[in-house]
């Protein structure tokens with residue numbers, strides 16, 4: 037049995053969570069640089085919680101400059117077991133309407149200007165991301181959203197684009213019609229891949245703010261419209277989060293899907309050939325197997 041520690045990574049519009057006992061913002065540095073902001077920690081219904089605003093309070097970081105590696109490292113470093121990513125997104129499906137939530141279970145990664153791995157020269161590792169989210173944690177998010185009275189869709193493919201500009205009409209149509217994506221955002225990659233490398237259970241809750249630019253009745257996406265929907269979504273997101281401790285419990289078994297053993301057979305570089313400097317940086321993320 038392990039002590040549960042639930043982390044919420046809050047996206048656009050979510051810069052804190054309420055109701056934590058002993059709430060405290062703390063600065064924690066990492067070998068990968070500073071995280072997006074200080075970490076808010078506390079206890080909710082007897083369960084340890086952590087919160088990190090993805091873009092920083094005041095929305096400092098663009099989707100490209102979010103320090104994804106530092107963010108995941110810091111969560112692992114402080115003992116987090118379960119990471120819930122909460123994000124704003126556009127929808128490619130008529131029935132997935134603004135205000136609805138989607139429990140994402142697949143990704144198409146179209147980002148290209150970000151560091152995507154903790155590993156590299158001197159310690160090469162290949163983890164599987166065939167199933168990039170944790171079904172156990174995703175099921176808890178689904179139950180929490182239903183309890184909170186949110187219209188929620190169980191499963192969906194999230195296309196991660198580089199941004200910061202929104203998609204062209206041609207791209208929007210291609211992602212929707214040819215590629216089968218359901219929602220679009222700019223931040224869940226490489227976040228989900230890095231969480232897997234760090235052996236953290238990861239679930240993604242996408243809060244729909246708009247129909248991107250494909251929908252003939254909605255015209256092109258603009259940030260004013262997104263912010264309006266975001267305000268309502270953010271309150272619903274916080275309501276969902278409050279219900280997670282009771283659903284996940286104060287202690288947990290090993291992940292039945294193996295998220296917490298992702299590195300078991302992943303490292304290819306022989307012990308004698310490993311770069312000591314990189315090994316030192318991997319202390320939190322890969323300490324279990326090094």
Ligand SMILES: CSC[C@H]1O[C@H](OP(=O)(O)O)[C@H](O)[C@@H]1O
Pocket residue numbers: 046047048049090091098099122123124125199221222223224259262
């Ligand atoms: C505010 S519109 C675009 C912005 O919102 C989303 O951020 P997040 O995923 O952190 O909620 C989207 O990915 C873009 O970064």
Ligand SMILES: Nc1ncnc2[nH]cnc12
Pocket residue numbers: 124125126127197202203220221222245246247248249257262
């Ligand atoms: N349409 C959209 N495209 C990319 N990121 C988004 N975030 C919210 N809406 C979005």
